[in-house]
Amino acid sequence: MNLLVPAFLAGLAALAVPLILHLRHRDRDxxxxxxxxxxxEQITIRTEQRQRVSDWPxxxxxxxxxxxxxxxxxxxxxxxxxxxxxxxxxxxVVVLIDRSLSxxxxxTWSRTLDSARAIIGRLNGxxxxxxxxxxxxxxxxxxxxxxxxxxxxxxxxxxxxxRGTRLAPALRxxxxxxxxxxxxxxxIVVISDLQRAGAVGxxxxxxxxxxxxxxxxxxxxxxxxxxxxxxxAKRVQQDDRLLLAVKARMQHFGDSxxxxxxxxxxxxxxxxxxQAVTLNAIGETVVTFEPVPAPEGTVAVQxxxxxxxxxxxxxxxxxxxxxxxxxxxxxxxxxxPLYFERALGxxxxxxxxxxxxxxxxxTSREAAVRVYWDMPPEGSLQPFLEGxxxxxxxxxxxxxxxxxxxxxxxxxxxxxxxxxxADRGGTLRDVRTxxxxxxxxxxxxxxxxxxxLFRYARLDVSQGADILARFDDGLPxxxxxxxxxxxLLVLALPLDNSAGDFPLQPAFLPFARQLVMHASGRDAAPxxxxxxxxxxxxxxxxxxxxxxxxxxxLRPTADSLSAAVPLQDAGLYRAYAGQVGGETEAVVxxxxxxxxxxxxxxxxxxxxxxxxxxxxxxxxxxxxxxxxPQSDEVLERRQSLWRVFxxxxxxxxxxxxxVATRGRRGVARRVATPSKSP
Numbered sequence: 001m002n003l004l005v006p007a008f009l010a011g012l013a014a015l016a017v018p019l020i021l022h023l024r025h026r027d028r029d030x031x032x033x034x035x036x037x038x039x040x041e042q043i044t045i046r047t048e049q050r051q052r053v054s055d056w057p058x059x060x061x062x063x064x065x066x067x068x069x070x071x072x073x074x075x076x077x078x079x080x081x082x083x084x085x086x087x088x089x090x091x092x093v094v095v096l097i098d099r100s101l102s103x104x105x106x107x108t109w110s111r112t113l114d115s116a117r118a119i120i121g122r123l124n125g126x127x128x129x130x131x132x133x134x135x136x137x138x139x140x141x142x143x144x145x146x147x148x149x150x151x152x153x154x155x156x157x158x159x160x161x162x163r164g165t166r167l168a169p170a171l172r173x174x175x176x177x178x179x180x181x182x183x184x185x186x187x188i189v190v191i192s193d194l195q196r197a198g199a200v201g202x203x204x205x206x207x208x209x210x211x212x213x214x215x216x217x218x219x220x221x222x223x224x225x226x227x228x229x230x231x232x233a234k235r236v237q238q239d240d241r242l243l244l245a246v247k248a249r250m251q252h253f254g255d256s257x258x259x260x261x262x263x264x265x266x267x268x269x270x271x272x273x274x275q276a277v278t279l280n281a282i283g284e285t286v287v288t289f290e291p292v293p294a295p296e297g298t299v300a301v302q303x304x305x306x307x308x309x310x311x312x313x314x315x316x317x318x319x320x321x322x323x324x325x326x327x328x329x330x331x332x333x334x335x336x337p338l339y340f341e342r343a344l345g346x347x348x349x350x351x352x353x354x355x356x357x358x359x360x361x362x363t364s365r366e367a368a369v370r371v372y373w374d375m376p377p378e379g380s381l382q383p384f385l386e387g388x389x390x391x392x393x394x395x396x397x398x399x400x401x402x403x404x405x406x407x408x409x410x411x412x413x414x415x416x417x418x419x420x421x422a423d424r425g426g427t428l429r430d431v432r433t434x435x436x437x438x439x440x441x442x443x444x445x446x447x448x449x450x451x452x453l454f455r456y457a458r459l460d461v462s463q464g465a466d467i468l469a470r471f472d473d474g475l476p477x478x479x480x481x482x483x484x485x486x487x488l489l490v491l492a493l494p495l496d497n498s499a500g501d502f503p504l505q506p507a508f509l510p511f512a513r514q515l516v517m518h519a520s521g522r523d524a525a526p527x528x529x530x531x532x533x534x535x536x537x538x539x540x541x542x543x544x545x546x547x548x549x550x551x552x553x554l555r556p557t558a559d560s561l562s563a564a565v566p567l568q569d570a571g572l573y574r575a576y577a578g579q580v581g582g583e584t585e586a587v588v589x590x591x592x593x594x595x596x597x598x599x600x601x602x603x604x605x606x607x608x609x610x611x612x613x614x615x616x617x618x619x620x621x622x623x624x625x626x627x628x629p630q631s632d633e634v635l636e637r638r639q640s641l642w643r644v645f646x647x648x649x650x651x652x653x654x655x656x657x658x659v660a661t662r663g664r665r666g667v668a669r670r671v672a673t674p675s676k677s678p
Contacts, residue, residue, distance in 0.1 A: 004075035004636045011070040018062040061656040068649035076645065077636040090126040092144055092181035094174040095119055095151075096167075097158065098192035100135040101596040103218075104160035105225075106309040108193055111218040113155055115191050120151045128184065130177045131155065134170035135163035136532045144180050162312060162570035163531050164593040165198030167607075171205050178208055186211045193219030196602040197595035215604035220309075224254030226261060226279055227597035228303050228316040231527060235294050235320075243291035244320070248303040250287060252279040253598055265289045266302040277305070297322045298587050300572055301527075313597045317572060317589040318527035325353045326368055328516050333373030336396070336496045339503035340371075343512035352516065368520040374399045376406045385409075386484030390519030393490045397499070400457035411465030411481040412490050415458040418475060425452035425500065428477055428493070430470040437468055437478070437489075437518045440510040447507040453500035457492040469493070487519050528589035534564040535588050537575055544585070547574045 003009070095116055103109055120129055131142040131154040142154035167190070178186045186208060192198070194217050207213070230249035235242055244267070252259050258281050264274035272292050279285050287303075304315040328344060330337050344352045355367060368389060370381070374396030381391055393410060397417065405413040420426040427449055433442045441447055448469075459476045461467060468478040471492075479490040494500045495512070502508050521538065529535065537544050537556065544563055546554040549571025556563040565573060567590040575586040636642075 001076050001078055001641075003071075004077060006074060008070055008074040011073065012067065014066050014070075015063050018059060018066070058656065058659050061652055061659060065649055065652040065656060068645045068652060072642040072645040072649060075636050076641045077639050078641075090128070090184050091123065091187060092128045092130075092178055092184035093119065093123065093187045093189060094130045094132060094144075094177050096138075096170045096174060096188060096190045096192070097131065097133045097155075098135070098165060098190070098198070099133050099158055099160050099163075100165040100195075100198070101160055101162050101312050101592045102165065102193055102195055102310065102599055104310060104312050105193070105220060105223065105599065108218055108220065109160055112191050113158075115216050115218055116155055117152060119189055119191075120148050123148065128181060130174075132170055132173050132177070133158055134167070134173075135161055136166045136169070137163075138170040138173040140173060140177065144177055160312070161568075162590075162592045163568075164596055165192075165195050166201060167192075167198045168201035168205050171202065171207065175205075175207055178211065188213045189216060190214070190607065191216045191218060193217065193599060194601040194604070194607070195219075195595070195598070196600050197598065199602060199606070213607065215607045217601060217604065219599060219601050222254075223309070223599045224252070224259075225310050225313070225597055225599060226250065226252045226259055226305060226308055227310075227313040227594070228263075228305060229284075229594045229597065231301055231303055231316055231318040233299070233301050233318060233320045233527065236291060238291065242294045244294035244299060245291045246289045246301060246303070248287045248289070248316070249284050250277065250279055250305065251284045251597075252281060255281070257281060261308075262306045263287050264304050265292075266304070267292065268295055268300050298584070300587065300589070310597070310599075312570070313592060315570075316528070316591055317570070319572070319587050319589045320527065321522075325351045326516065326520055326522060327353050327355060328369045328371060329355045329357050329367035330371045330373060331357045332375035333394075333396075336498070337371070337373050339497060339508070340495050340512055343503075343509045344516060346509060346513075352513070368522075369516045371516070377409060381409055381488075382483065385486030385488060388485040388521060390487045390516070390521065391489070392515060392519055393488070394495055395457040395459070395490060395492050396494070396496075397455065409483065409488065410490060411462050411488070412459040412476070412479055413462070415460050418456055418458050418471070418473065419454070420456075420473075421454050425454045426456070427451060427453065427472045428469055429472045430467075432468050435468050435480075437480070437514060440514055441507065447505075448511075451500065451502045451505050451507065453494060453502070455499040456494055459490070459492050485521075487521070489515070489519055528591050529567055530593050531567050531570055531590050532593075533567050533590070535567055535573060535590075537563045537565065538586055541575060541577055541585055543578050545576045545578065545580055547576070547580055549573065549590075553580060 097112060097116055103112060116131070123129055126146065128144040128146050129142075129148070129151045130140070130144045131151055133139050133141055141158070142151050145151060170190075171188070174188045178188075188207075188211060190213065192215070194215060228248055228250050232247040232249075234245055236245050237243075246265055248263060248265075250263070259279040261277045261279060262274055263277045265272040273290060275287065275289070277285060277287050299320040301318045301320055302315060307314050330341065341354050344354055370377070370384070370389070370391045372391065372393045374394060376399065377391060377393060385391060395412075395414065399406070400414050400417045403414050403416060418426070428451055429449070431438055431441070431445065431448055433439075433445050438448075453471065456471065456475075456477070459479065461476050461479055465479050465481045467476045468480055469476075471477050475492070477491070477493045479492075481488045481490075494502060495508075497503045537546070541563065544556060546556065546565050548554055549569045554565055556565050565575075567573065567588070570591050571589070573588050573590065574584045576582065577585050
């Protein structure tokens with residue numbers, strides 16, 4: 001037996017108190033009146049010695065009481081497996097193996113496999129084991145089985161992947177697996193570098209009551225890591241040449257010493273130069289490469305550092321889209337589209353070229369988007385939309401006066417004008433910020449609520465159309481309909497300053513650009529995406545074939561909107577029409593989430609903060625324990641021997657009370673006296 005707080009043994013000095021009291025105890029004689037002693041025989045009284053314990057049972061009970069109290073406060077425990085109360089039931093162990101990118105740090109993966117094999121090898125014959133591999137998703141490699149060879153075989157082929165870390169999905173899968181062993185001693189073993197970022201989402205996960213969770217940290221004791229975490233690339237005009245300017249943002253983690261590295265730039269698979277880099281110990285380092293002639297079309301950009309202990313995050317890829325100008329034809333409107341045209345002329349990537357057309361007959365065939373300003377569309381619009389074009393119909397005062405359906409293509413009919421001058425103008429509400437049209441306002445949805453609108457058209461929406469935004473009186477403000485591969489948008493929202501102040505609001509510029517970008521199908525896209533995301537292919541690809549970074553070919557099937565490809569690995573994904581070869585229809589870059597480069601581990605005691613036991617309405621967390629032998633604190637908490645000693649102390653107190661009330665006095669004994677001789 002061991003003691004968690006042996007300092008309380010000093011309380012044993014209190015055992016001297018009852019001993020001293022017993023030795024100093026003296027019976028007090030009480031005189032008793034007696035009428036006469038003449039008839040009593042005089043005998044000799046032998047009195048017991050005063051410095052000797054006269055009541056040993058009572059003294060021992062009091063010493064036992066104090067001893068039990070001292071041991072209870074010292075928190076005793078047993079360290080041996082048998083004495084610790086090991087569970088006699090068979091075990092059901094789920095081994096969760098982290099295979100995220102950070103596990104590729106030098107030496108970490110070999111320790112991971114060794115730990116997993118050791119856990120499987122130490123199981124008894126009746127114990128069952130399951131193997132789950134996880135990154136940002138969880139995969140069951142082996143369900144609960146008593147076959148150790150099958151469990152060890154499940155480790156074959158595992159390796160770190162270019163994915164992030166999320167522990168929550170793995171815990172949910174482990175919970176489902178443990179349902180197959182309801183009467184076994186359940187245990188979950190997490191083998192990971194225990195990145196702090198991986199605990200996001202764990203709060204709220206529920207595990208069966210009584211499950212033991214152990215974390216086995218296999219990450220490096222000391223670590224350093226450098227990474228390329230961002231690329232800025234844009235085309236610039238220098239004299240008569242078009243150049244591509246690239247900046248890379250890099251960061252060093254783990255120690256305070258600057259790092260000397262070399263960064264190289266690769267464009268479309270060709271080396272475009274490099275330079276020496278001194279990575280700052282604190283903060284990021286910006287590397288600006290010399291501008292190079294810009295390749296035509298889409299450009300695949302790669303920036304790579306010389307490899308370190310975690311080489312997988314030393315390279316970042318990006319795709320710079322083609323810089324073709326977006327052609328927009330604005331039909332009708334006279335001078336009303338002035339604010340709209342000026343808003344489209346601001347900015348670049350891509351630039352927007354506006355063509356003013358007087359009548360529908362003169363519409364440019366090269367325009368990607370047609371904007372009908374307060375006028376009905378012409379009959380040639382349908383084949384234009386079916387071929388992938390986009391159209392925007394801005395319903396103003398003149399068009400609203402027509403009432404009824406004005407075109408079979410339009411998903412609305414007109415019902416006059418709403419006048420809001422009396423109530424100081426209307427506003428927008430029920431804006432679907434999850435829609436690509438309102439992507440610029442997802443972080444600032446209140447930017448659109450500041451718009452004041454005094455007159456706008458009343459629209460009756462037909463079936464098959466989506467209402468993307470409404471006015472505060474419930475009338476539709478923006479309506480969308482898909483025609484073939486194209487998009488048709490109808491706006492009752494005024495875009496001029498005669499019916500509202502929208503053109504004067506800061507939200508007008510991003511809305512105007514996003515309006516034509518969405519209608520054209522060229523929504524602003526990031527230079528790269530994170531692994532684990534899904535890439536929605538252009539709707540114009542009827543039978544897409546996608547070449548993945550590992551060389552495999554993917555043939556995604558289309559859902560109700562378009563085909564989507566899961567980005568499993570880091571690198572470039574290239575989409576082709578029908579078969580691989582010829583011109584690439586679309587390209588996307590995928591990189592590992594930045595959080596994988598920060599290897600700061602969490603303590604095993606933080607592993608399951610916020611995880612609750614099933615049916616625990618109070619929200620108490622499930623406890624986790626560290627790897628290897630359990631700590632004295634955990635053993636003492638599980639055994640709770642202090643409760644036993646406290647119960648023994650209470651029992652001794654009861655017995656002591658009974659014995660003490662009985663009393664024990666000095667007794668006079670008759671002693672035979674020698675007879676007198678006559």
